[in-house]
Amino acid sequence: MRNSIFLFLIVISLSCTVSTSSYKEGKFIYTKYCSSCHGLNAEGLGKWYPSLTDTSYIKINRSKLASWIRFGISRDSNAINKSRFNLVDMPENKYLQDADLCNILNYLNEQYWHQAAFNIEELNFKK
Amino acid sequence: MIKSNLIKSLLCFSLLAILSFSCTEKKLPILGPRTLKGSDTIYAQVPEFEFVDQNNSLIRLSEISKNIHVATFFFTSCPTICPKVMRNISRISDHFKNQTNISYLCFSLDYKRDSVARLIEYYTKVGFDDPKLHLLRGNQPNDIKSLAEHYLSTAVDDPTAPGGINHSGWILLVDKKKQLRSYCLGTDDIDVDRFIEDIELLMHEK
Numbered sequence: 001m002r003n004s005i006f007l008f009l010i011v012i013s014l015s016c017t018v019s020t021s022s023y024k025e026g027k028f029i030y031t032k033y034c035s036s037c038h039g040l041n042a043e044g045l046g047k048w049y050p051s052l053t054d055t056s057y058i059k060i061n062r063s064k065l066a067s068w069i070r071f072g073i074s075r076d077s078n079a080i081n082k083s084r085f086n087l088v089d090m091p092e093n094k095y096l097q098d099a100d101l102c103n104i105l106n107y108l109n110e111q112y113w114h115q116a117a118f119n120i121e122e123l124n125f126k127k
Numbered sequence: 128m129i130k131s132n133l134i135k136s137l138l139c140f141s142l143l144a145i146l147s148f149s150c151t152e153k154k155l156p157i158l159g160p161r162t163l164k165g166s167d168t169i170y171a172q173v174p175e176f177e178f179v180d181q182n183n184s185l186i187r188l189s190e191i192s193k194n195i196h197v198a199t200f201f202f203t204s205c206p207t208i209c210p211k212v213m214r215n216i217s218r219i220s221d222h223f224k225n226q227t228n229i230s231y232l233c234f235s236l237d238y239k240r241d242s243v244a245r246l247i248e249y250y251t252k253v254g255f256d257d258p259k260l261h262l263l264r265g266n267q268p269n270d271i272k273s274l275a276e277h278y279l280s281t282a283v284d285d286p287t288a289p290g291g292i293n294h295s296g297w298i299l300l301v302d303k304k305k306q307l308r309s310y311c312l313g314t315d316d317i318d319v320d321r322f323i324e325d326i327e328l329l330m331h332e333k
Contacts (some may be wrong), residue, residue: 017180033210036208036209036210036211037206037208039212039214045210045213045214045253045254045256046253046254047251047252047253048210048249048252048253049210086204086205087245087248087249087252088203088206089204089206090206091207091242091289091290123151
């Protein structure tokens, strides 16, 4: 019994250290650069800033996400795409590195989307 | 026996002393520049203004100052700190939902883009719901920017700043005498919690 508790604790601590580093890093960057508009819990702000928790939307646009974060989205292109969020531009974040973008996505994925993890090779960082 | 009575009474006395000490009313300081007139200290006041809000109603400081007010400077296209600051304005207004003796003034720094129509759209879509909350538009391109310094806030056009305007994210508290009494960094939730306590103090000030 005692041994199994011990084993359980080891597994827990190992799984924490191994799998959460990208998550942790992504959480830090998300909180610093994204949460002002999108909210600490990705809930958005009313109908002015979108929430980021719509998994079906994320699934359809998976390949575009990194580029969106880096180059932003103009309100005009949102209007063309008939998005409800066409009142304000999403700003560019060009100072973020490829790894930062990947970490942000993996943080949001683990927290809200529960899809296959994002890896840096699959992401499109071009406009 | 006598000794233990002495200790008891000493204990009682010190308890009483601590109690009465902690009951002394904490008062918010008066902030901002001050001058001396003879031996009287003259504190800075926010100067009178008259702006329209999101409902196209005229808002005058003299009317607003029948109550205390909370103030901040923002613009609806701000891509950096304003959303966070405005979340906290919303949180403060929710906290004092049932109070009628407080108003909120959010001054738009973007004369060009923040029309009355855009301000009402922002008010609605962000989800504000408080008749005491006013999003204000200047009468001229720069009058709100010059007002900012009286609220000890920075607001200057800066093409290199995100959104084109460099501004501080302070939230300020002003009393009925139009004097600044407290402030917090609108992007710092913990500082805002402390600020809410300051508002409560000012509300109960005699």
